[in-house]
């Protein structure tokens with residue numbers, strides 16, 4: 001031990017690696033961040049390619065608004081964002097990102113390449129690369145249609161302790177698919193493609209009319225779910241809840257098919273979970289779990305999304321109001337099908 005250790009500011013790339021610990025757990029978390037950026041860029045079509053469960057390669061290609069040449073190096077810097085500029089913006093934030101950390105974090109633990117073009121001229125793109133703690137801030141010309149591609153290779157190549165925590169290709173791809181399901185259930189108006197090891201796994205056309213939405217839900221959760229679900233759409237006191245709730249007869253042994261979105265963002269919230277559980281309480285056998293895809297929409301000013309770096313948690317300004325609205329909406333919907341006795345589960 002040195003006897004007098006002086007305080008110093010961490011090298012920024014090292015700081016990024018430390019921050020990466022919070023948001024970059026595995027390939028699926030990289031996908032979440034890259035795809036959310038593509039959504040925020042106003043894309044209509046998002047294509048995802050992975051190799052070896054994402055450990056070797058994750059590529060997200062979009063047709064969004066792109067990043068200007070001068071901004072490219074900044075996109076990879078920590079606390080650099082185009083999405084908010086003030087505390088006011090943060091309080092009403094309607095983009096998925098706002099922390100300006102994802103690309104900096106991911107690039108500090110991988111080999112990252114970002115190619116982007118803001119113009120309709122396909123030869124007009126620019127490219128920037130970063131590798132682990134080394135970053136080359138130089139930007140070079142690279143053709144790309146309007147939009148962006150981010151390629152992340154060799155995740156955790158420079159952090160062996162983290163790499164060791166990656167599981168088999170199959171397990172990692174399972175997490176990727178789960179993340180994909182959440183993404184595509186959050187934006188029906190976007191066309192999505194997911195390829196793994198050069199094979200198409202999912203190809204989903206865009207469309208947010210009811211039939212198209214049901215087609216997508218059916219493709220992801222099975223037609224059987226739709227045949228055994230109620231469609232709900234309830235509005236009250238500035239809150240709207242819509243989506244599909246599975247009938248008690250379509251319950252599962254695990255809580256593995258429960259999708260809840262708050263203003264388009266997937267959340268796992270205790271208050272939400274409690275309200276849903278209560279609503280199903282007297283129609284489900286003990287130990288059974290409902291299947292649902294539900295969307296809560298409310299004024300972004302009354303929900304705080306800046307609770308955790310992964311943004312999986314939210315804080316409602318009036319939690320009681322939200323809880324009671326969820327409970328009563330679902331309870332009423334389920335009352336119409338409520339049998340005298342709990343029905344026997346079939347899944």
Ligand code: ADP
Nearest residue numbers: 037041075081082097098099100101102103148
């Ligand atoms: P955040 O999303 O929190 O702003 P990121 O590190 O994820 O932070 O991205 C930094 C910035 O890079 C974004 O604010 C955005 O301006 C730009 N950016 C990243 N990905 C894309 C993309 N696919 N299309 C357009 N701009 C992007």
Ligand code: MG
Nearest residue numbers: 033037097102
């Ligand atoms: Mg982001």
